[in-house]
Structures are given as structure tokens and as C-alpha cells.
Amino acid sequence: MSPSPPKVVPFDLLPPTQRPYFDRFGNGLVVVLAAQGPGPSGWGAGGPPHGGAWIHIGEDGKARAFTGKVEVGQGTRTALSLVVADELRLPLSAVELTMGDTDVCPWDMGTFGSRSMPDAAQHLRLTGTAARDVLLRLAADHLGVGPGEVELVDGRARPRGKPASSAVAYGEVVKGLRRIDLVPPNTQPEPPSRWTVAGHPSPDVGSRDVVTGARRYTSDLHLPGMLHGKVLFPPTSGAKLRQVDLGPARAIPGVVAVHEGELVAVAAPTLLSAIAAVKAIRAEWEAVDQPSEREVVDYLRSHPAEGEDFWDVLHHKAGDVEAAFTRAPLSLRATYTTAYIAHAPLETHAVLAAWEEGRLTVRMGTQTPFRARDALSDALGLPPASVHVIVPPTGSGFGGKHAAELALAAARLAKAAERPVRVVYSREEEFSHAYLRPMAVIDVRSAAEKDGTLTAWEFHVLNAGSAAARPPYRVPNQKVDNQPTESPFDQGSYRALAATANNFARESHLDELAARVGADPVDFRLRQLADDRLADVLRAVARRAGWASRPSSGAARKEGTGRGIAVGLEKGGRVATFAEVRVAEDRRLEVERIVTGYECGAIVHPSNLRSQVEGGTVMALGGALFEAIHFDRGRLLNPKFSEYRVPRFRDIPAIEVLLLDRPDLPSQGGGETPLIAVAPAVANAIFDATGQRLRSLPLTPDGTVP
Amino acid sequence: MSSSSSSRGRSPAARLTVNGVDHEVALRPDRHLLYVLREELGLTGTKYGCGEGECGACKVLLDGVAVRACQTPLGEAVGHSVTTIEGLAHGEELHPVQRAFLEAGAFQCGFCTPGMIMAAAALLARNPHPTDAEVRAGLDGNLCRCGGYLRILDAVERASRPPPTRGGKR
Numbered sequence: 001m002s003p004s005p006p007k008v009v010p011f012d013l014l015p016p017t018q019r020p021y022f023d024r025f026g027n028g029l030v031v032v033l034a035a036q037g038p039g040p041s042g043w044g045a046g047g048p049p050h051g052g053a054w055i056h057i058g059e060d061g062k063a064r065a066f067t068g069k070v071e072v073g074q075g076t077r078t079a080l081s082l083v084v085a086d087e088l089r090l091p092l093s094a095v096e097l098t099m100g101d102t103d104v105c106p107w108d109m110g111t112f113g114s115r116s117m118p119d120a121a122q123h124l125r126l127t128g129t130a131a132r133d134v135l136l137r138l139a140a141d142h143l144g145v146g147p148g149e150v151e152l153v154d155g156r157a158r159p160r161g162k163p164a165s166s167a168v169a170y171g172e173v174v175k176g177l178r179r180i181d182l183v184p185p186n187t188q189p190e191p192p193s194r195w196t197v198a199g200h201p202s203p204d205v206g207s208r209d210v211v212t213g214a215r216r217y218t219s220d221l222h223l224p225g226m227l228h229g230k231v232l233f234p235p236t237s238g239a240k241l242r243q244v245d246l247g248p249a250r251a252i253p254g255v256v257a258v259h260e261g262e263l264v265a266v267a268a269p270t271l272l273s274a275i276a277a278v279k280a281i282r283a284e285w286e287a288v289d290q291p292s293e294r295e296v297v298d299y300l301r302s303h304p305a306e307g308e309d310f311w312d313v314l315h316h317k318a319g320d321v322e323a324a325f326t327r328a329p330l331s332l333r334a335t336y337t338t339a340y341i342a343h344a345p346l347e348t349h350a351v352l353a354a355w356e357e358g359r360l361t362v363r364m365g366t367q368t369p370f371r372a373r374d375a376l377s378d379a380l381g382l383p384p385a386s387v388h389v390i391v392p393p394t395g396s397g398f399g400g401k402h403a404a405e406l407a408l409a410a411a412r413l414a415k416a417a418e419r420p421v422r423v424v425y426s427r428e429e430e431f432s433h434a435y436l437r438p439m440a441v442i443d444v445r446s447a448a449e450k451d452g453t454l455t456a457w458e459f460h461v462l463n464a465g466s467a468a469a470r471p472p473y474r475v476p477n478q479k480v481d482n483q484p485t486e487s488p489f490d491q492g493s494y495r496a497l498a499a500t501a502n503n504f505a506r507e508s509h510l511d512e513l514a515a516r517v518g519a520d521p522v523d524f525r526l527r528q529l530a531d532d533r534l535a536d537v538l539r540a541v542a543r544r545a546g547w548a549s550r551p552s553s554g555a556a557r558k559e560g561t562g563r564g565i566a567v568g569l570e571k572g573g574r575v576a577t578f579a580e581v582r583v584a585e586d587r588r589l590e591v592e593r594i595v596t597g598y599e600c601g602a603i604v605h606p607s608n609l610r611s612q613v614e615g616g617t618v619m620a621l622g623g624a625l626f627e628a629i630h631f632d633r634g635r636l637l638n639p640k641f642s643e644y645r646v647p648r649f650r651d652i653p654a655i656e657v658l659l660l661d662r663p664d665l666p667s668q669g670g671g672e673t674p675l676i677a678v679a680p681a682v683a684n685a686i687f688d689a690t691g692q693r694l695r696s697l698p699l700t701p702d703g704t705v706p
Numbered sequence: 707m708s709s710s711s712s713s714r715g716r717s718p719a720a721r722l723t724v725n726g727v728d729h730e731v732a733l734r735p736d737r738h739l740l741y742v743l744r745e746e747l748g749l750t751g752t753k754y755g756c757g758e759g760e761c762g763a764c765k766v767l768l769d770g771v772a773v774r775a776c777q778t779p780l781g782e783a784v785g786h787s788v789t790t791i792e793g794l795a796h797g798e799e800l801h802p803v804q805r806a807f808l809e810a811g812a813f814q815c816g817f818c819t820p821g822m823i824m825a826a827a828a829l830l831a832r833n834p835h836p837t838d839a840e841v842r843a844g845l846d847g848n849l850c851r852c853g854g855y856l857r858i859l860d861a862v863e864r865a866s867r868p869p870p871t872r873g874g875k876r
Contacts, residue, residue, distance in 0.1 A: 073815025073852050203811075210816035211804040211823060213751020213791030220750035271745060272736060346755050346763060346817040346851045395753075395817030396851055427756040607811055611857060615814055618853025641760035641849065649842040652855045 008359070009385050011054075012068075012107040012370070017180050021056055024104065028058040028174040029138070031131035033123050033183040035106060052106040053123040055084065055131050061155055061171035063088050063095050065127075068108020068370060069120045070100035072345075072397035074671045075608035076116040078204045082605055083121050086197040087128025087190065088135070089152040090170075092205070100369040100391040110368035112399055112493055114571040114669025117604060121667060122189075129190065130183040139173045192602035192663035199603055199663070218365045218392045219350035219424045226352070227256065227267035229413045229423035230278035231406070233433050236634035237489050239285040248280040256417040257281070267413040267421045290488045290634035297337065300441055300462050303486035313484065314466035319477030324456035328447030331456075332513055335443050336505035338464065338697040339628035340436045343494060344646060347395020348430040353410035354420035360387045360411055365394035367401045375404040376411060398619070399493035400434055431639030436629055437494035438487060440464030442505035447477075452517035452524055459506065463487065465498025468570040468676060471506055473528040488634060495616070496672035499570040500623065500679065504697060507566035507680030511552060512693060520549040521565050521684065533599055533662075534569050538576040540658055541565070541597035545578040552688040560584060561592075562689025566680035572668030573600040574660075577617070577677035581685040587704040590653075591621065591682060597658040598674050601665035613657045613674040620678035622647045626698045720784040724749065725793025731780065739783045740764045740775035743790060751791035751820045755849065762848030765821040765828075766790045772828035774847075791820035794827060803827045806865035807858075814852035822848050826862045835866050 011019040016032040032054040056064040065084045071077040081095045088095075098104060100111070108120075132152065139157030140147040143166075151160045158167035192199060209215035234241070244264055246257040254269040255277040264281065268274035291299035307313035325331055351364040360382065366372050369389040377384040394401070406423055414421040425434070440463050447456035456477040461469050466482040482498075514524040522542045529535045541547075542565065553562065560583045567576045578595040598613050626645045630637040638644045679697055687693050690705055699705075717732035724747060731742055743749045743766070752775055755763030759777040766775050767789035768782075794801045800808070803826045813819045822845065829836060829844040836844065841862050850858065 073817075075814065207808055207811075207813075208800075210813055210819050211791075211800065211807045212795060213749075213820045215816060216750060217753075217817060219754065220744075222748070271741070344851060346761065346815070346849065347753070394815065396815040398851070424754075427758070427761075611811065611814060611854065614856050615853030618855060619851075640758055641756045642758055646849060646851065647853065647855075648849065649846045649855055649859075652842075655856060 008103060008388070010103045010388070012102070012105070013385055016182060021180065022178045025056045025064055026058050027176055027178055028056055029131065029134060029177055030054060030056045030180045031127055031134060031183060032180065033127045033130070036123070050107050050109050051119055051123050053120070053127040054106070055088075055124075055127050057088070057131060057135065057170055057174050059171045059175050061094060061169050063090055065095060065097045065124055066105045067097065067099055067120045067124060068106045069116045070111045070367060070369060070391045070394070072111065072365070072367060072394040072401065074116075074612060075204065075605065076120070077206070078202065079117065079605040079608055080121055080124055081205055082198040082202055083124050084128050086195050087125055087132055089132070090155045092197065092202060094155050102369050102373045102387070102389040107370050110371055110402060112367055112402065114573070114672045117600070117667045117669045118572060121604060125189040126183055126187050130181065130187050134181050135170060135173060139168065142168055142173050199606070201607060202605060204608070215393050217347050217350070217395050218352060218363050219347055219395075221352050221363060221392065221422065223352065223354055223420040226420040226422055227269060227413070227417050228271040228274040229265055229267045229410055229421045230274045231409050231423065232264040232278055232281050232283060233429065234285050236287050237290055238288040238634060240288065241283060242286050243284040245282040248282060249277040252277050252280065256413065258412050258416045260412055263409055263412060265409050265413055267417050287634065292632050293630060296439060296488065297441055299488065300439065300485045305484045305486050307484045312466050312482065314461075314469060314480065314482035316470055316478065316480040321456045321458055321477045321479045324477040325445070325447045328455050329450050330452075330516065331445065331447045332509070332516065333445045334509060334512065334695060335441065336508060336695045337442070338440045338501040338504065338623075340439045340489060340491070340631070341494070341623050341627045342431050342436055342629055342644060343398040343400030343434065344430065344641070344644070345396040345398060345400055348425035348427060349401065349406050349434055350422070350424040351407045351410040352420060352422040353407065353414040355414055355418075358386060361390065362387070362407050362411060363390045363392050364407050365397070365401055366391055367397045367399070371402070372404040372407055376407060379408050380411060398495040399497065402493055403435065427641065428639045431644065432636045435490035435492035437497050438463050438491040440501040442501060444505055444509045446509060446513055448513060448517070450517065452513055452519050454528060461502060464501035468499035468502045468568060472531050472534055472567070472569040474530045489631070495619065496570070496675045499568065499673065499676045500620065503566065503568045503676040504679045504683070507568070507677065508683050508693070508695065511564070511680070511684040511687065515552045515554055515687070518551045521552055522547055523549060525565070525567060529567070531569055531574070534567055534574040534576070537574045537597045537599050537660060538565070538567050540660060541576040541578050541595050544597070544656060544658055545595045547578070552684065553691060555691040557689055560689055562685045562687065564681045564684025564686070564688055566677040566684060568673060568676040570673045570676055573598060573670065573673035575673050575677050577681040579678070579681035579685040581682060581689055583686065583689045583705050587706070589625070589686065589700045589703060589705050591625070593654045594678070594681070595656045595658065596674055596677070597660060598670065599660035599662060600668035600670050600673070602663045602667045603659060603661045604667050606659065609659060609670045610657050612670045613659070614655055616671065616674040617655055617678055618647050618652060620675035621651065621682070623697060624679035624682050624699055625651075626701050626703070628698050628701055720780070722780070722784055722788065723786070724788045725790060733780055733784065735779070737780050738776055739766070739778040739780055739788070742780055743775060749790050749792055753817055753820060755818070755821070760849070761818075762825055763818055763821040765824040765848065767824060767828055770828065770831055772825045791824060794823065801827060802869070803830065803862070803865045806861040810857050810861035810864055812854060812857040812861035814854050818848060818850045822850065822858055826865065830862070830866055836862075
């Protein structure tokens with residue numbers, strides 16, 4: 001069957017001035033920022049044009065704004081809406097933000113890498129600035145005054161200095177219009193000092209539905225005639241299907257089974273019958289050789305891989321490292337590792353696929369809707385315009401929802417069944433078949449003067465990624481590289497993944513060096529930091545924590561308490577974390593207090609940023625202390641919450657968050673960088689309490705310090 | 707497991723009372739309360755998070771006591787009053803715990819929120835002024851993967867305060 005030309009063409013596939021904005025959203029004014037090259041962050045260089053934004057101001061006076069980013073719980077729906085409200089002088093309630101809908105939003109590579117604030121917010125702000133200028137001119141004509149004499153307040157335009165009764169609503173100003181303007185080059189958005197909505201306390205958008213249970217996530221959606229899908233997975237990672245008999249599954253009433261390429265899956269009228277059907281499939285698998293947990297470090301060392309995507313190969317060199325090592329009075333060498341861990345979003349992966357007249361609509365919790373659309377169209381042999389991806393509210397992602405395989409399974413099942421099909425992972429499937437945060441092995445070698453001043457730094461990363469691999473310290477001679485490796489499990493993005501591993505290695509190692517020369521860990525860092533903003537954050541945290549200058553203890557402290565500090569610079573954000581721990585006589589570890597200081601330029605949504613820093617600190621504590629996937633030759637051994645420990649109420653220490661607002665600097669993200677100094681701060685505190693240096697994450701898998 | 711539809715005629719019917727409304731449901735051993743609420747009654751505010759009683763996303767009230775719906779055989783709910791998140795508010799008037807969660811901004815993705823609110827509501831009904839340690843212990847069976855525990859503690863603390871006097875509001 002050859003696909004017929006689609007009736008609907010997604011906006012991103014049409015030139016900016018030829019999109020049916022007004023047919024979709026009614027008369028009014030549209031201002032468009034065309035797809036860009038790399039955003040202000042520089043991400044996506046070399047890829048297709050992406051990002052941009054558009055805003056429609058309708059006769060109802062509302063501003064409908066469109067971005068390709070999605071909301072998965074990180075709070076950008078409200079933050080980005082605030083930006084639009086700010087530029088257009090509108091109350092927040094008059095802004096409707098559509099996110100990640102591939103039919104009407106700008107193409108976007110995905111919501112990851114802390115790009116929503118530096119890129120999407122900037123694009124919306126530019127678009128809003130340009131829209132305000134057009135509104136001003138339109139309102140001036142309407143009011144019969146010069147554009148300089150109009151002011152915009154709270155969704156209304158009025159002659160400057162005239163009473164509110166002379167004001168005209170935006171809806172009136174744009175009445176009957178079908179006007180499209182492009183954002184002119186050199187548009188200058190408002191500086192943060194003039195923000196009136198953004199940067200101030202604000203409620204979150206759409207909160208009431210959360211507390212009443214009315215909010216519908218993908219896993220809650222239901223369509224008439226909908227079937228429930230289940231996918232057959234290999235028993236061990238990478239096993240190849242040799243033989244399959246779908247007969248016993250198809251014998252169950254109402255069951256549709258498909259076997260296409262690698263995919264074996266079923267759909268059935270109820271979830272229970274789908275589970276019964278997938279269990280009834282007879283399959284023979286051929287296992288491939290996979291390392292055990294004990295062998296995995298050697299495996300990673302002996303299985304280098306080509307770099308791709310964010311698994312980039314990094315080779316950074318400065319000065320002459322070998323000569324510096326030869327000369328140095330002091331050198332130190334150590335290896336640090338991090339475990340495979342799972343994202344474990346509370347809402348497991350969920351997809352609802354439905355076909356209508358040859359066009360596929362997929363509702364899914366994803367961080368990459370446009371990439372999913374493009375992957376689905378490729379795999380199904382359809383033009384991109386024949387696939388529509390919608391992102392309903394999503395029960396968190398943490399970098400774990402980038403893949404399109406489950407959507408493809410749902411699409412194929414729905415096609416075969418000629419009915420909508422919903423597929424939702426069970427918790428066990430989520431642990432076992434969503435990809436993991438990669439394990440990392442990091443070899444560090446440092447050389448220093450007698451007082452600890454760094455002279456050489458060698459940092460070799462295996463499999464973590466290159467983010468935050470380069471030190472924020474002044475070191476004249478450096479060799480930093482990242483080597484991607486093969487992995488016994490599917491691995492992928494995770495909130496601050498590489499930066500967490502690299503920061504753990506670097507900030508632990510720095511602490512070892514400071515202890516070696518008897519230096520105070522805070523002074524030691526301040527003396528060598530190459531970044532003033534980061535030094536400011538470190539000073540602020542040390543002050544709040546009541547840090548008293550002394551070297552970290554090289555032996556067990558009598559009272560069993562210790563304190564540690566670590567810093568990090570990544571994705572434009574600067575973080576410092578202080579940790580205080582107590583190690584009881586039975587060696588049980590308790591983290592008693594955390595102080596996290598964070599600076600990411602001008603703060604757009606203060607309470608949400610605080611929430612991100614608090615939550616990120618908690619999430620980071622899980623990976624620092626006890627989270628680890630256990631496995632044996634390709635089989636996951638702990639794919640349940642009863643076997644894979646994540647932070648609970650009982651694990652939460654006193655957490656203090658210090659936000660350093662810098663209205664003079666561009667806004668950066670806050671979802672990732674606040675995590676990256678937690679693990680080393682805790683490891684350094686354990687060292688201070690006990691004299692034990694722990695170099696592997698998780699630090700205390702059974703809750704005790706060895 | 708018996709196949710899905712063949713036993714239909716034999717399943718005894720039972721009356722399940724949810725949010726004050728009686729529903730007739732098939733009483734079958736392979737259906738726990740969560741499945742019936744979500745898949746048969748369309749009450750999707752109660753969430754599936756783990757299926758083994760570890761995350762608390764499926765907490766509902768059974769005669770006012772918080773239970774994990776994924777671990778509650780349907781037979782145990784029959785004859786009792788089930789309250790889900792959809793039934794907690796009185797019309798437009800939110801339950802004090804729902805209000806407190808809103809005021810405290812005590813959620814990020816919101817997926818754990820219904821279970822968290824039900825657990826907190828049951829806790830406060832039993833112990834209107836719990837200590838911080840009692841709240842932590844009472845909610846320890848509920849996971850928030852976004853790590854929003856501090857805000858949730860704040861919300862429960864707000865909800866445990868005496869209601870503000872209405873004098874100023876005329």
C-alpha cells in the first residue's frame with residue numbers, strides 16, 4: 001500500500017509564512033522565529049535547523065506559544081510561560097504554551113542537556129519581544145496615537161498616562177487580522193532587570209489537576225476499542241531470537257500477535273489477557289557472551305567503541321604532561337568507578353498508538369518527540385508528515401525517555417489490529433529494558449608542587465562521556481580524554497550522567513591531594529579555581545555551612561562525624577555542595593546535612609529552580625549512596641523497587657539550598673548541574689569522618705562504611 | 707491463569723463502593739483493586755508504579771485507612787468504602803491536604819502525588835498533629851522519584867496546622 005499524501009502537514013515542515021496558523025487557532029497575529037542553527041548553547045551544531053518559536057495572539061486576547069521542548073516534571077511549562085507573559089505584558093493565565101506536539105511545534109532535537117532555559121526560553125523571549133513591538137504599532141493605529149505613546153499593561157494597550165478606561169484589550173487590537181511577522185534580526189529582549197513576571201514568585205501552571213487526580217498521563221489514556229500491548233523481550237541482554245511460535249498466544253480470544261524484524265509483540269482486549277498472551281509465546285533464544293559484574297571493569301577497558309552522539313571521543317591536551325610528572329615533587333594516581341543505575345521514572349514508559357486513514361498518531365511520554373516522529377517515519381516507511389507525536393503529561397524522565405522502540409511496537413500492533421493500542425511497561429520491564437546510565441571507569445593522575453599546587457592533570461574517562469571532564473582549576477599541563485566503550489546493556493542519557501561521574505572522580509581526587517599536603521579542602525580549591533563565579537558559589541556555601549578551616553582528617557575522628565565539600569561547573573551552571581555525615585560505631589552511614597549552592601545566571605522561576613535543586617540533590621544521593629543495577633551475564637538481578645533501593649523519606653537529610661541570582665548573566669538550566677557535586681562531597685565527608693577513601697559509586701551499597 | 711473471557715459467565719458479581727458510588731464488578735482472583743479502579747472503572751487518578759506495594763503510587767483509602775490498591779485483592783475491598791483521589795475533595799472544595807500540596811508546590815511530575823496525598827490524608831485523620839518523624843515514617847512507603855520529599859513534608863505540615871480563622875474574610 002503506497003501512502004496517500006497526508007492531509008495535515010506539520011508546521012515545522014512548512015515555511016514559516018505558509019503554515020495554517022489561523023485555520024488552526026483563529027484570527028489574530030502570529031510572530032515567528034524561524035528554525036535556527038545551533039541555539040545560544042551551541043548544541044546541535046551540524047544538525048538540521050531546530051528550535052525557534054512562534055506565538056499567536058488571538059481575538060480572545062490569549063497568547064498561544066509553541067516550543068518543541070517538553071515538560072516531564074522539571075517545571076519548564078511554567079518557566080517558559082512566564083517568559084512569554086513577561087515579554088507580552090500578560091498575566092500568566094493568558095498564556096497557553098503548547099510543548100512538543102509535532103504537528104504544530106518547532107522541530108527540536110529533544111529536552112535534554114539543560115537546554116530549555118538557555119535555548120527555548122531565549123527563543124520564546126525573542127519572539128515575545130518582536131510580538132510586543134508589532135502589538136504596540138497595531139495598538140497605536142487603533143488608538144490613533146504614535147507607537148511611542150502606547151503602553152501595554154496586563155493584556156491591554158492604552159495611550160501612555162491615560163486612565164485604564166481608555167485601554168483596549170489585545171483581542172480587540174488583533175481582531176479580524178491574519179497577519180504573520182517574522183522576528184527581525186537584532187531583536188533585543190528585555191534585560192532581567194526589567195522582568196516583571198519572570199524572576200518573581202509564581203504559581204505553577206495546571207497544578208490543580210495534579211492534586212485532584214484529573215491529570216491524565218499517557219498510561220491513563222484510553223481510546224474506544226483500544227487494545228493493550230505487550231512486547232516479548234529476550235531473557236538476557238543481546239540474546240538473539242532463533243525460533244518463535246505465536247500460535248498459543250493467538251489461541252487466546254481477541255489476541256493479535258506480530259513478528260516483524262526484531263519485534264515480537266501481542267495486543268489483547270485487556271491488560272491481563274495481553275500478559276497471558278505474551279507468556280504463552282514459545283520462543284527460543286540464543287544468548288550472547290556477556291560479562292559478569294565482577295568482570296565488567298576489565299570488559300569496559302578491553303572494549304573501546306567508536307564515538308557517536310554524546311558518546312563523543314574527547315582528546316584535550318595542554319602543555320607537556322609527561323615532563324611535568326617527571327619534575328613534580330608530588331604525584332598521585334587513583335581509579336574511580338560509577339555503577340550502572342536506572343532512571344526508574346515513577347511513570348514507566350507508556351505509548352498509545354492509533355492509525356487513521358494511513359496517518360499514525362502516537363501519544364507518548366518522551367523527551368524527544370520530533371526524533372521519535374522521524375524514527376517512526378523511517379522505520380515504517382512513511383513520510384514524516386504521516387506521523388504525529390503528542391506528549392501528554394509525563395511522569396518524569398531523567399534522561400531515560402529518549403527511545404522510540406516502544407512507540408514502534410505500539411504502532412505495528414495498532415496497524416495489525418486495526419485498533420488503537422496502548423503499551424505500558426511494567427516496573428520490571430522498565431528496569432530491564434529501558435536503557436541504563438552507563439557504568440564509568442576513570443583513571444586520574446595528578447602532579448603537584450609541595451603545597452599542592454597542581455602542575456599536571458591526566459584524566460582518562462571510559463564510557464561516562466566528556467561532560468565536565470576538563471577541570472575548572474588552573475593546571476598548566478593537561479591531558480583529558482574520553483573513550484566510549486561497548487556495553488553489556490543498553491545505555492543512554494541520564495540526568496547529568498557524565499558530569500556526575502567525572503565530577504566524582506575529580507573532586508574526590510582533589511580532596512586526596514589536599515589531604516596529602518595537609519591543606520583545608522575549601523582553601524585548596526579557592527587557591528586553584530580558574531572560574532570566579534564558581535569560587536563565589538563555593539565561598540557562599542562554605543559560609544552557610546559554617547566551614548571552619550582545617551585539613552580533612554586522615555584518620556577516624558572520635559565523634560564519627562565528618563564534613564566534605566565539592567564543586568562543579570557544567571552546562572553553564574556553577575554548583576558547590578557541602579555534606580556532613582556521621583558514621584556510627586556499627587559503621588552505619590548517616591548523611592546529616594547537605595548545603596547546595598547554585599548559580600545559573602538570571603533566575604526565571606525561583607521556586608521551581610529551588611525545587612529542582614532540592615530534588616536533584618535527593619536523586620544524586622541515591623546514586624551516591626546505594627543505587628546500583630546488579631547483573632550476571634546479561635541478566636538483571638534486581639529489577640524491582642524491593643531490590644533496587646531509591647531514596648525514601650527516611651534517607652532525606654536536612655537540605656539547604658542557596659540560590660545565587662545573577663541578573664546580569666544569561667539564564668542557564670537547573671535540572672542537572674545541581675546533582676554533580678553531591679557524591680564527591682559525601683565521599684569526602686566519609687574520608688574526613690573515617691580516613692577511608694571510597695572510590696566507587698555507590699559508596700555504601702549496604703548502608704555501611706567498610 | 708485462566709484465559710480472559712472464558713470464565714466470564716462463572717465470575718460471581720460483587721458490589722464495590724468507590725467514592726460513594728456502587729459499582730457491580732466481577733469478583734475474580736486475578737484482579738486486584740488497582741486493576742479494577744483503573745482498567746474497569748476508569749478511575750485513573752490512582753497510579754500504577756510498581757505492582758509490588760513498594761512505591762505507594764496506588765494508595766487509596768479503605769474505610770479511611772490507606773492501603774496499596776495493587777496489593778489489595780478485590781474481595782477485600784468489597785463491602786467496604788473505597789475512596790480514591792477523585793473522591794477526596796467535596797465538589798470544588800479541595801481537601802486540606804490537596805490544598806496544602808498546591809500551596810507548598812509539593813510536586814514536580816505529579817505522578818506520585820495522588821498516592822502521596824491519600825497516604826497523608828489517612829495519616830492526618832489518625833494523627834492530626836504528627837511530628838516530622840511521624841510524617842516521615844508514615845509516608846516512607848511512598849516514593850517520589852523527582853525527590854520532592856522536602857516540599858511534601860512542608861505540605862503535610864501546612865495541612866496539620868489549625869485552619870486559619872475566617873474573621874478577615876467577609
